[in-house]
Amino acid sequence: MDRARLRRLLDSEIEESARRNPRSRSAYERAGHLFGKVPMTWMNKNAGTFPLYLDGAHGARVSDIDGHEYIDFCLGDTGAMAGHSPAPVVEAVERRYRDRGGATAMLPTEDAEWVGAELARRFGLPRWSFSLTATDANRWAVRLARAVTGRRKILFNSYCYHGSVDESLIVVGEDGRGAMRPGNVGAPCDVALTSRVAEFNDLAGLERELAEGDVAAVLMEPALTNIGIVLPEPGYLEGVRELTRRHRVLLINDETHTFSAGPGGCTGAWDLEPDMLTIGKAIGGGIPSGGYGLSAELADRLLGRADLDLVDMGGVGGTLAGNALSVAAMRATLEHVLTDEAFFHMSALSQRFEEGVRKGIESSGLPWSVSRLGARTEYRFASPAPRTGTESAAVADAELEDFLHLWMANRGVLMTPFHNMALMCPDTTDADVDTHTALFADALAELAG
CATH class of the missing domain: 3.40.640.10 (Type I PLP-dependent aspartate aminotransferase-like (Major domain))
Incomplete structure (x- = not known):
């Protein structure tokens, strides 16, 4: 991968995030009484220079204080696997x-x-x-x-x-x-x-x-x-x-x-x-x-x-x-x-997500892989997928993750900030998954130049 191109693309997405989210940026800059400027320090684990600030969340959707709505595949890093406010x-x-x-x-x-x-x-x-x-x-x-x-x-x-x-x-x-x-x-x-x-x-x-x-x-x-x-x-x-x-x-x-x-x-x-x-x-x-x-x-x-x-x-x-x-x-x-029927629906959506990601990886020729666990899917920057925790830690790529996360967020899709995980909830739809598939393919095309 052309790392210089990746850096330019990441810088562009950081600038776009700042342009799109002035109220979130201002709220973060004003936060002087919070340790690390956020309610919990892990909220600084974000791809840009400031976190997005929550306005509301329902079902598989999150909105921020700048008025943007997102398809939410993060779902509170599992905490909202039932969807927001069911x-x-x-x-x-x-x-x-x-x-x-x-x-x-x-x-x-x-x-x-x-x-x-x-x-x-x-x-x-x-x-x-x-x-x-x-x-x-x-x-x-x-x-x-x-x-x-x-x-x-x-x-x-x-x-x-x-x-x-x-x-x-x-x-x-x-x-x-x-x-x-x-x-x-x-x-x-x-x-x-x-x-x-x-x-x-x-x-x-x-x-x-x-x-x-x-x-x-x-x-x-x-x-x-x-x-x-x-x-x-x-x-x-x-x-x-x-x-x-x-x-x-x-x-x-x-x-x-x-x-x-x-x-x-x-x-x-x-x-x-x-x-x-x-x-x-x-x-x-x-x-x-x-x-x-x-x-x-x-x-x-x-x-x-x-x-x-x-x-x-x-x-x-x-x-x-x-x-x-x-x-x-x-x-x-x-x-x-989170009934038996809901899990059947969520797993089917996750399989659709997995198939879309795999198609994108294969079309781009990148040595990546995708792993799925029921309603949870994740793309990995290695092929075959890592088999141990140490191997998995070794193939992390913070710069690449940041680019992909910001690319998605700037276009209305939230992924889990800690890695490349997407989780389905009962309110997630086929159209939501297909939106990610299209954006993922576009991101890979940008990386390829």
């Missing part, structure tokens, strides 16, 4: 908050049992507890795993994503040993003291680490997502389950992003058998929600431990977790929005 969730939240009140009274509601039963149906784990984020669900699952096994270390895949869980910020270093993930902020200790690491799709590496006998649990996504989609090779997930059982290690599936694979995520779609499962973001229809599920045997072991403080200051739980409002939103989302 009517059943809006109605449930209004009914709970406005009509009944008591959003956070520290009392259970009958909705919670319904949600637990539905999650059990979808994922196969019969006992559930709720959080407000998937990060907290992962933190609490890790603590429970350590408590019940008496072991201190958790094993992760290199370049995994489980929120801001301290133990998960570990990668395979150049010497093949576990090392701190670059950029880790304020680590409480050397991550090797709490964690082990193996590459995704590397059963030999996993077995070597588990053989040390100090691992309480393997916490993993059934397919890596936040470093770019990395799909499991045939037999890999079955091998992980066999090795964890052989070494008496718990298996925790984080389905927060891989929920895109179907109504029960990868666990349901691929008949996986984890001991615990964590999930967040999408299940609340945009309202902060999360949870973790446990096997009956594991739940009984934990509840039978009189030495564990599970109801006060033992380190598992939060005052707002399982509040009436978020539980009502989860019920509405699972019962009326």
